[in-house]
Amino acid sequence: MNGVLLVEKPAKFTSFDCVEKVKNILKNKEKVGHAGNLAPFCSGVLPIMIGKATKLFEVLIKNERTYIGxxxxxxxxxxxxxxxxxxxxxxxxxxxxxxxxxxxxxxxxxxxxxxxxxxxxxxxxxxxxxxxxxxxxxxxxxxxxxxxxxxxxxxxxxxxxxxxxxxxxxxxxxxxLYSLKRIKFGRFKLKDSVVLDEIKKIDDIKNNLINIKNATSHMSTIKVNEKIKRRVLNGNKLNLKMFDNIYGFTRILSRREKVLAIGRVENGKFDYISVLGEVV
CATH class of the missing domain: 3.30.2350.10 (Pseudouridine synthase)
Incomplete structure (x- = not known):
């Protein structure tokens, strides 16, 4: 299972409490983490990353946040x-x-x-x-x-x-500061999140999971052929011309629209953040 689950964290709960609940439902069979910690007295949208989506941490943590306080x-x-x-x-x-x-x-x-x-x-x-x-x-x-x-x-x-x-x-x-609620984290909105108490079984997670392809849809995208795909999966350097007019966080997709890797482009150079394999 790979993807991002948007949870509406209630006040008096820690972000770690939310992660632990998801871990327990998944019976600790998947890696689980979160991006953008919320203090216990705060409520609002909390992105929980599952499986290979935990490798998106460096990308998600840079996101802008919007609060009502x-x-x-x-x-x-x-x-x-x-x-x-x-x-x-x-x-x-x-x-x-x-x-x-x-x-x-x-x-x-x-x-x-x-x-x-x-x-x-x-x-x-x-x-x-x-x-x-x-x-x-x-x-x-x-x-x-x-x-x-x-x-x-x-x-x-x-x-x-x-x-x-x-x-x-x-x-x-x-x-x-008397109260605080996060209503947006990057492209993730509170209105699209699921209330923590409503997550009781695996299907509640699966039915609300945002796959990695959709979770990274805001990033610049490069599609590659089979030959270059092998280089990407091995973490090899790539042709600089591929990244002309591209800057910042970038994802590389296969011809089958699967996410191979994410990285950062600066001065025409692609620096890998994570090789994901081939995930949707």
Whole structure:
């Protein structure tokens, strides 16, 4: 069994919990992994990779993510979210809507974001690191009293809790991430996912599985003949002319439309990420 299963992860479950449930249903007969970890308090679409699809990890992990979240003003916790211990709370805080909208947009495009290595370091206010992250788009959906509902589209390694900390600093107030749901991961959408509780038997997995060919349909594609197919399956170097006008993640298909390998093209050179054999 090879493919990607889109699971709607509920809050209070870990991504690992979802993987373990699928593993148990498959009786540990297939490799199973996930792309794009979701924290326990987050819900939303989680791609679970099965069989040879686990080799797509490097490709999928680069995907953009889209979330809908709620930001609560006037609250500070030791984890920067609603699960932490409340440090300060002021329900009478007054902030202009125009200021909120401006502060959410100030980091549009991307910026150097400061993160802590892990939750323990965050609580102890130490081990801060800084790296550039991409913020593709952010929209305010609704503002009601101390609650701000927002939609955000981000790149890999973007930390939403750190972003909201920076928004709070820009506003000159306190605030936390109150809830978060991922509605899109690359081309995978929440509306196409299956609720975790509805996965009870192997057929529930098979009937919702996206095969590798469809899971990689967004990538550039090269079709090869039988002679070149043998070179691909052996991981041999390929003719540079094949990759003229191609850049980025690329898949190689046989004449029978089966996926042979995936890789990355840069400057006309194809670097293998994984040789898959011949899979649909």
């Amino acid at each position: 709620e930001y609560r003003l006037g609250i500070e916790t030791d984890t920067w979210d609603s699960n932490g211990k409340v440090i300060t709370s002021n329900k009478n805080i007054q902030v202009e809507e125009s200021s909120i909208m401006k502060s959410f947009k100030v980091y549009q495009g991307g910026y150097l974001q400061k993160n802590y290595f892990n939750e323990n370091d965050r609580k102890e206010k130490k081990a801060e690191i800084e790296h550039f992250v991409e913020l593709h788009n952010v929209e305010i959906l609704n503002i009601q009293d101390d609650s701000v509902l927002f939609l955000i589209e981000i790149g890999k390694d973007f930390d939403i809790k750190s972003y909201l900390r920076d928004v709070s600093l820009h506003l000159g107030t306190k605030g936390v």
